[in-house]
Amino acid sequence: MMHAKGLLKTFNPGxxxxxxxxxxxxxxxxxxxxxxxxxxxxxxxxxxxxAISGDLLVDSGSLHLxxxxxxxxxxxxxxxxxxxxxxxxxxxxxxxxxxxENLALAWQRGERRGLxxxxxxxxxxxxxxxxxxxxxxxxxxxxxxxxxxxxxxxQAVSLLMASLKPSRMLxxxxxxxxxDPKTAAFVLELTDQVVAEGKLTTLMxxxxxRQALDHGDRTVMLHQxxxxxxxxxxxxxxxxxxxxxxxxxxxxxxxxxxDALLLG
Amino acid sequence: xxxxSLMGALEIGLIFALVALGVLISxxxxxxxxxxxxxxxxxxxxVAAIMIAGGQSPWLACAAAMLAGAAAGWxxxxxxxxxxxxxxxxxxxxxxxxxxxNLRVMGAPNVALIGSPTVFSPLIGEVSERAMWVQPGVxxxxxxxxxxxxxxxxxxxxxxxxxxxxxxxxMARAQGISTNRAILTGMALSNALIxxxxxxxxxxxxxxxxxxxxGTIVVGLAAVIIGExxxxxxxxxxxxxxxxxxxxxxxxxxxxxxxxxxIGLQAQDLNLxxxxxxxxxxxxPTLKAKLRKTVKGNPA
Ligand SMILES: Nc1ncnc2c1ncn2[C@@H]1O[C@H](COP(=O)(O)OP(=O)(O)OP(=O)(O)O)[C@@H](O)[C@H]1O
Ligand SMILES: [Mg+2]
Numbered sequence: 001m002m003h004a005k006g007l008l009k010t011f012n013p014g015x016x017x018x019x020x021x022x023x024x025x026x027x028x029x030x031x032x033x034x035x036x037x038x039x040x041x042x043x044x045x046x047x048x049x050x051a052i053s054g055d056l057l058v059d060s061g062s063l064h065l066x067x068x069x070x071x072x073x074x075x076x077x078x079x080x081x082x083x084x085x086x087x088x089x090x091x092x093x094x095x096x097x098x099x100x101e102n103l104a105l106a107w108q109r110g111e112r113r114g115l116x117x118x119x120x121x122x123x124x125x126x127x128x129x130x131x132x133x134x135x136x137x138x139x140x141x142x143x144x145x146x147x148x149x150x151x152x153x154x155q156a157v158s159l160l161m162a163s164l165k166p167s168r169m170l171x172x173x174x175x176x177x178x179x180d181p182k183t184a185a186f187v188l189e190l191t192d193q194v195v196a197e198g199k200l201t202t203l204m205x206x207x208x209x210r211q212a213l214d215h216g217d218r219t220v221m222l223h224q225x226x227x228x229x230x231x232x233x234x235x236x237x238x239x240x241x242x243x244x245x246x247x248x249x250x251x252x253x254x255x256x257x258x259d260a261l262l263l264g
Numbered sequence: 265x266x267x268x269s270l271m272g273a274l275e276i277g278l279i280f281a282l283v284a285l286g287v288l289i290s291x292x293x294x295x296x297x298x299x300x301x302x303x304x305x306x307x308x309x310x311v312a313a314i315m316i317a318g319g320q321s322p323w324l325a326c327a328a329a330m331l332a333g334a335a336a337g338w339x340x341x342x343x344x345x346x347x348x349x350x351x352x353x354x355x356x357x358x359x360x361x362x363x364x365x366n367l368r369v370m371g372a373p374n375v376a377l378i379g380s381p382t383v384f385s386p387l388i389g390e391v392s393e394r395a396m397w398v399q400p401g402v403x404x405x406x407x408x409x410x411x412x413x414x415x416x417x418x419x420x421x422x423x424x425x426x427x428x429x430x431x432x433x434x435m436a437r438a439q440g441i442s443t444n445r446a447i448l449t450g451m452a453l454s455n456a457l458i459x460x461x462x463x464x465x466x467x468x469x470x471x472x473x474x475x476x477x478x479g480t481i482v483v484g485l486a487a488v489i490i491g492e493x494x495x496x497x498x499x500x501x502x503x504x505x506x507x508x509x510x511x512x513x514x515x516x517x518x519x520x521x522x523x524x525x526x527i528g529l530q531a532q533d534l535n536l537x538x539x540x541x542x543x544x545x546x547x548x549p550t551l552k553a554k555l556r557k558t559v560k561g562n563p564a
Binding site for chain 2: 053054055074075076077079080082083084091092093094095096097101104105106108109110111113114115116117118119145
């Protein structure tokens with residue numbers, strides 16, 4: 001379960017480039033729910049995800065993960081609760097380390113790291129097994145540096161890393177945006193599989209309305225740092241891309257008029 | 265070059281292998297440009313010299329020197345991660361502060377250790393000619409032990425976390441690694457090794473001198489760069505090996521250059537030679553790549 005209440009975040013406050021990115025964002029996600037997030041560029045989607053992961057701390061508001069108040073916790077303190085895949089395939093893995101070393105890092109996400117060997121024989125076996133699910137032949141390349149893999153392969157490994165250990169929240173920020181259509185489809189399919197298997201509470205940002213409706217069981221739209229649209233269940237099942245697009249345009253227009261009213 | 269000067273160069277090369285391993289941790293693994301070495305090397309020397317002169321066991325003196333070095337590295341890291349002072353600047357601050365501290369520790373600009381016991385003296389005994397073999401031998405054992413321990417550490421969970429911290433801090437944090445703690449630990453480890461180098465240095469040189477740290481960081485960096493140029497590799501145990509060899513080769517090269525009378529180099533030209541050497545090592549990979557291209561470009 002994730003509960004965000006009244007999140008505020010302003011970049012460069014008090015300067016000419018002041019940017020109020022989150023403006024009182026409320027969102028409640030039940031355990032096991034898979035939510036897709038849409039919204040135009042600069043709507044605050046990535047900022048919201050960074051606030052959940054702890055990559056940045058909000059100015060005010062509160063954030064609970066499974067009843068735990070994590071509002072003031074750093075990213076590394078929350079890592080046991082939150083797993084994520086970044087948009088940039090380079091960001092989620094360590095290029096200079098091998099595939100097995102990257103997986104070993106993820107295997108201990110949020111745990112104490114001691115002086116024991118990071119990659120043990122039995123772990124290697126487990127990694128091989130998990131990698132074979134990807135059907136990319138990576139199970140035979142455990143000691144290859146991850147920098148040698150293609151973007152799609154790295155993203156698939158990132159996803160595997162994010163699901164290696166149970167988490168309360170899986171964050172996916174346009175994690176297929178940097179991939180070619182075929183690879184993107186493959187990684188998305190893998191995402192559905194991983195989420196279903198782990199019954200993971202998931203937040204997936206995408207720019208594709210199609211993806212937003214086809215995956216998950218609820219869709220929210222962010223605009224100017226707030227949730228302006230929230231559809232699920234029957235209503236969502238009956239929706240098609242044009243409907244969503246129409247709502248997207250309508251709410252955007254309304255939000256703008258709202259602001260105009262407030263200002264006027 | 266005489267055998268004595270050859271063994272002397274090997275000896276100093278081995279001492280600087282420890283320094284180079286320390287520099288490898290800060291510059292390469294943590295990605296933390298750290299100049300503390302110029303202060304932590306003489307700090308190790310000062311602590312060891314004062315303790316040995318005071319009648320303590322030389323091994324205990326080495327351990328104390330490492331602790332002192334670790335503290336220095338920790339302070340540099342702390343200035344950076346807690347007070348957000350730029351890495352280079354933080355290390356310069358500590359380096360400057362250490363100059364005063366080292367003088368305080370020694371109580372005078374130099375401390376003589378002539379005739380005092382050292383980690384080598386039990387093996388040398390009464391036969392002073394043995395020193396030529398014993399000193400490099402003991403040093404080699406220490407360097408090999410340090411290298412193997414480092415390799416083991418960097419294959420451990422905590423060591424892997426440190427490598428991830430240097431390579432991709434955001435990813436490291438997302439995996440629950442406290443990057444701040446990793447940097448503090450790593451910098452302490454790095455400067456402990458450098459201080460150990462200083463502690464052993466004063467025991468081979470028969471005393472400590474306040475100016476003994478000048479240029480330590482450049483020599484350490486030179487060794488790292490020479491190592492990675494001669495044996496380029498991604499695997500960590502090869503990298504540590506290359507670093508050790510780089511330090512030894514560097515000192516041998518310097519000894520050769522200085523002993524060849526026809527070149528006319530003198531001890532004071534050392535820094536110039538170092539700069540040229542590091543410069544060469546830096547352009548070598550680009551030159552190699554160019555050469556390969558030219559060869560491929562003109563199939564015979
Ligand atoms: N660290 C930062 N410092 C200053 N401004 C930032 C920072 N991060 C984001 N912003 C700004 O915040 C706004 C929202 O950015 P955010 O990345 O959350 O948008 P987004 O909804 O993810 O957009 P996109 O669809 O383009 O990814 C943008 O105007 C961006 O320039
Ligand atoms: Mg974004």
